[in-house]
Amino acid sequence: MTSPHGAPQSDPEADDASRVLRRVFGYDSFREGQREIIDHVVAGGDALVLMPTGGGKSLCYQVPALVRKGTGVVVSPLIALMQDQVDALTALGVRAGFLNSTQEHEERREVEAAFLAGELDLLYVAPERLRTSATLGLLDRGSIALFAIDEAHCVAQWGHDFRPDYLALSALHERWPDVPRIALTATATEATHAEIAARLNLGEARHFVASFDRPNIQYRIAQKREPRRQLLQLLRTEHAGDAGIVYCLSRASVEKTAAFLAENGVQALPYHAGLDARTRAEHQARFLREDGLVMVATIAFGMGIDKPDVRFVAHLDLPKSIEGYYQETGRAGRDGLPSTAWMVYGLQDVVQQRRMIDTSEGDAAHRRRLSAHLDAMLALCETVECRRVHLLAYFGQESGACGNCDTCLTPPETWDGTIAAQKLLSAVLRLRRERGQSFGAGHVIDILLGRETDKVVQHGHASLTVFGVGTELNESEWRAVVRQLLARGLLTVESDHGTLALTDASADVLARRREVPLRRDPERAARAEAGARASGRRPSPAADLPEEAVPVFERLRSWRAAAAKERGIPAYVVFHDATLRQIATDSPSSLAELGRVSGVGENKLAKYGQEILDVLASGAPHVQDMLEL
Template structure:
């Protein structure tokens, strides 16, 4: 052991104290213990292996699934004065040879490596000749075959326990429900390790979900009214929709990039690099983008399509607000999204047992979308966590009115049954409302007993009812029948009047997800805000000079504290959270100069 963990935290990382269970985890790993660490994105997981890496002798090997992000992670550590390196396919043979020599000599603190490279016999043989501090397995949920980010290479990482039994291993993730945690422990041979589960809540994120009603216009209004000039990620299900949405946003004057697996790898890498290194860009992407994204100032994550599960939703929305500042998770969806996701599940080549799990996960997501309760409570309960009503989600800010929907449910179920369980929501609603169309006339559905029994409700209201019945499991979308609605076997008690149904009233006018105020850092003093923007400008200049993302110099949260505290010298600057000794030496004078210049100018004004 070369130093005290708290001394490392203060001198290298610039923070005065550990948060939550960080100290317990760090002490456990320093003592040589294995661990599973589950901590929300932005909660400080990386410190749980970086601090022990600097306290224990030898090199720490960090398994990271995305080569494209390793260099930024390494650069962020080098900015702190930490000796770090990455080994991947973009590194020249000569550079790899030198890094491996430095590892054997104990001259490097941390090495980032992809699982594929780690498992190569030659690399494992080299590790056997190195003094090893620990193994950190990041994004450990990738080991789960039931998960949304499964990586088969992760299954082979259990070999580390056999090859290096005396070296502590710590597996880290922000996304793992109970079954996934058990799978991580089993597959990585961590049964004797400690588990540190510190909760899933991200209180700075506001969760908002609304109904699709011209989704492009809804999205544009959301960005322009609430996040002008902010960095954000927009998720779509298909590659075509990604390209179309990014192009349309550019036509509206917004700087938007596209990212999906079908793009040329050089274009994909260039777009990702631009998004990470510049401010105010919007990335429109499929789920191929995002795992391990370290960009802390993503102010919003928007979904134009329904994700596959609550785990996927939590993982994707967790890319917003990693710096702890106010951020938004915004989504619009409709009944057609349910059909699309179900079609993806049923059309996959997965075994039946995995399909059954994916159906249950989708049902849990639909329940979250349609809840009248606090969304954060429902989300956390899925992960066996809990909280009080949060006051920072749409259902808390605008409480949802519920009503006894038993009668309208009976009407809807009867119409689905009477039409033969062969038609989608549009035709069923036409029958309920008594709307004559060419199809209803040709089928003779005007003669059905259910014809026109729901004329008192509008089309949007019936869409809401049917969507909720799907979410509740009373109605099933038959993907093989082109979106036909079918009755669940469990609806007989409802039809007989033995089981009541409670439904939520959707707002009649503007979509709930389209409402909101601008989410931004707030300052009590306008002079502090002026200084904050001046500091960001200087940070961008320095980042461009060095060819690094701005956040590896300082996070927005650190600039906020500099703007509020207005340090006058290096001693005061050293007390700002996030300013360690390395960054103080590199950037202290440059940012103190901005503080002095901006303070003098605003005082003169």
């Protein structure tokens, strides 16, 4: 039997991880940290790997599966994406298959037969399948190279992607004690890290924690004004024609935002759990296979998406945790090219999240955990320091200022907000103490600004001593004060009516025992956008190419689109943008020269090599021929 890269499996040279990397995947060297993990698993050791999205986690189990005898069994919760994962491996010449509930009986039988015959290098299995006696019996009768538990954070019971079936995976070691296991995840705090190790029985495994930094992603958070129009401005000025993901908190917001973008000339599709399975699958497939589509979604979308050319991830609502936010933003720029993580956030986000926590299911300890997650997210939004430093510190990693986030590019101003905080807290206190009343932020701000609105007149609030004492700030500035006081726990929201209330910490501010430095918000969004443009960052795929290589790159992209359409696979499965960029720059004139380009393995060289050389030699006419297929 031969390996997928064409050499006998008994050949010691073919069994070397570096040769597998070059011949199958087309890369000359491993990324930082990969080689150590791969060697450990190849030698039969268990591993727990924490590595950021786009950091190359999949190679950490794919290469050992190709080097070791038997089939690598990959446990993945991503049933809807298994076909794409198998297609991508097949394009490399790797013999891959999957078993899940979407298959017909005959298709399952063929995959099972291939596994038993030793004709699969990798087999993807949904976690619920490993709880069935039929699947366990099947694996008993085959040869297993390793178990890879992908998206291992799904085992964390209070995590945002918890999957109950993952809890049963600790039994893998008991049933197959001699088969190495590698569990992988992109985001985990120290607490989640410990929970994964405990629940998957990986306490004795070797733990590998890579840097979570993704320096190609620019982090930006702007004050929420008109979020959909702010998003449209971002897309028009910086990401026209780019693929991206927009996250919204509610299904209704997803639908409205997708419709708004489509009405304004942006190709956008909605995705949320309220859509039928067929529509979700169709929209996901289009996003993966077509260039330049924008997916507007709830957090139901995105885990396991391997599309490398997502140029931006936008959040129109405040995420519930930094773990969720970091995992979602990590779906941008997996190819290492410049990308944007952009979010708008405002007072209503804080109020809404606080209310959701107060009314959530679970005990008091669970609500405290949710509050801690939210507090950390708010601290990130309100920081005046480097956002990347703040993010990495949350995951226990130190770093210096990055120079590639909004607070580095356009440092925010701070001001002494102690008196403003005292005025606002005093208004809340007097409403409750003198009138036995409580109101939301809008009404309290009206009182401070001295506005005689119908509600102010109706309740006689113009007679309060705090009426009109806050005219030095405008409404937007007062809303920023409320938001920051809520973020710091100096103010809270009552869950029943969304009204403002004091906290124990409020007394220190009112008694002048605590100063309140605040961040100045006016024009932050415009300044951040100007800073991004001033930084000279051009995130388009053709950015930074030599002038003469740009038309060649575009011809190659056109050829790739046609080749992918003809074969019914995503364009990135043919080649990543980074590979096309190098081909356009190097302009190889022979198959041997083309084979030295990073990302061009043996199988892809044989399948596409001559076509690429034809495109390079003849240019546009050949592309047109391909497009007419």
